[in-house]
Amino acid sequence: MAHHKSAKKRIRRNETRAAVNGARISRIRTFVKKVETALQAGDKDAALAAFKAAEPELARGAQLGVLHKNTVARKVSRLSARVKAL
Template sequence: MANIKSAKKRILVNETKAARNKAIRSKVKTAIKKVEAAVAAGDKAAAQTALQVAITEIEKACTKGVYHKNNAARKVSRVTKAVNTLA
């Protein structure tokens, strides 16, 4: 356990940031799963609306620094491609 005051603060701050990042990642994963479920069901309208929500969540996560921009772009590309296969 840390004895120095600044080290104790770093531990608290790191826990807070880790919890925030985990919540954001969870939101992104849930949004992507909803898109994949709609694609699996073959529901194009639901897939389109879920895709918009998923892209928004991924972009927010990227802006907040949770995901690297290339990682976010790859995720957007994959879900978009999955929805476009329904056409």
């Protein structure tokens, strides 16, 4: 257990950040899952619309430090290729 005031504050801050980051990752996964669902259904228009909504969410995740920028670039590239292939 933390004994110093600053260590206790760091624990509180870490819990808050973990909750916020977890919510961001969950939101990103939801957007990506919408694209995946549209791809499974074979609906190109829905997949394209979902992809256009998901791309900025992924970029925001990289910008805020929740995901690595190369991870986001890879995911966007692969999703884009799959939408294009429909």
